[in-house]
Structures are given as structure tokens and as C-alpha cells.
Amino acid sequence: MAWLHTLIMVGGGLYLCWMGYQMLRGALKKEAVSAPAPQVELAKSGRSFLKGLLTNLANPKAIIYFGSVFSLFVGDNVGTTERWGIFALIIVETLAWFTVVASLFALPQMRRGYQRLAKWIDGFAGALFAGFGIHLIISR
Numbered sequence: 001m002a003w004l005h006t007l008i009m010v011g012g013g014l015y016l017c018w019m020g021y022q023m024l025r026g027a028l029k030k031e032a033v034s035a036p037a038p039q040v041e042l043a044k045s046g047r048s049f050l051k052g053l054l055t056n057l058a059n060p061k062a063i064i065y066f067g068s069v070f071s072l073f074v075g076d077n078v079g080t081t082e083r084w085g086i087f088a089l090i091i092v093e094t095l096a097w098f099t100v101v102a103s104l105f106a107l108p109q110m111r112r113g114y115q116r117l118a119k120w121i122d123g124f125a126g127a128l129f130a131g132f133g134i135h136l137i138i139s140r
Contacts, residue, residue, distance in 0.1 A: 005071055009140045012068020016133030019061065023126030027119045052098065066090060068136055 056062045073086055104110050114121065 001076060005075065006140050008067050008071040009136050012064050012071065013133040013136030015061070015064050016068065016129045016136065018133075020126040020128070020130030020133060023122045023129060025126075027123035027126060031119070048102075052102075056094075056098075066094075072136070072139075 070086065070090065074083055078086075105114070
């Protein structure tokens with residue numbers, strides 16, 4: 001299984017580098033004329049949660065990302081109980097993260113602030129993703 005671990009780490013690292021590159025490229029792109037902000041229709045919370053969950057479960061980026069993060073902490077010497085514990089921790093952390101993000105971005109002033117700083121945030125996140133990707137590749 002060591003070969004699979006290496007494959008996941010290198011594949012995940014390459015994908016993170018590619019995502020970082022795409023984010024950096026977008027951050028450096030000249031800004032087009034902005035359109036007025038669309039009106040947002042609020043949905044019921046249960047429906048929004050289910051839609052977000054299904055979107056993330058169907059997202060290959062999320063699967064590769066969490067697979068590469070999981071592979072950092074799970075080697076051949078990690079037992080089944082620890083593996084399930086790490087898996088549960090990732091689920092709890094992800095649920096907490098998306099709850100915080102959704103709650104913050106539900107605030108109009110937060111959305112306006114993000115739109116104003118989006119290029120800087122995307123550039124920083126792109127550099128961070130590329131750095132994590134490089135780390136995954138060289139730490140195998």
C-alpha cells in the first residue's frame with residue numbers, strides 16, 4: 001500500500017499546485033467591467049445544507065484534497081481505530097468550517113468586503129495551495 005500512499009500524495013500535490021496556479025492566474029488577470037450584484041433568494045436551511053453537501057461530495061477537487069490530507073496522516077503503521085478517528089475528525093472539521101463560512105458570508109457587509117478584496121485573497125490562497133502541493137510532493 002506504500003505505492004498507493006505515494007501516488008495519492010504526488011497526485012494530490014500536483015493537483016494542489018495546479019489549483020494554486022489557476023488561482024494566481026485569476027488574481028493577476030485584469031479586471032473586467034463588473035456587473036451589478038444579482039439578487040439572492042434565500043432557501044430553507046435544510047435544503048441549502050443538502051445542496052452544499054451533495055455539491056462537495058460530487059466535487060473531485062474535494063475528494064482529491066481530502067484524500068491528500070488524509071494520506072499525510074495515515075501511513076502503513078496507523079491502526080483501523082486511528083484511521084476512523086482521523087476520518088471522523090475530518091468530517092467534524094469540514095462541517096464546522098463550512099458552517100462558519102456560510103454564516104459569515106450570509107452577512108451583506110462580509111460579501112461586499114470579500115468582493116473588494118477577492119483578487120488579493122485568491123492570490124494568497126493560490127500561493128498557499130501551491131506551497132501545500134509542493135510540500136506534499138517533496139515530503140513523500
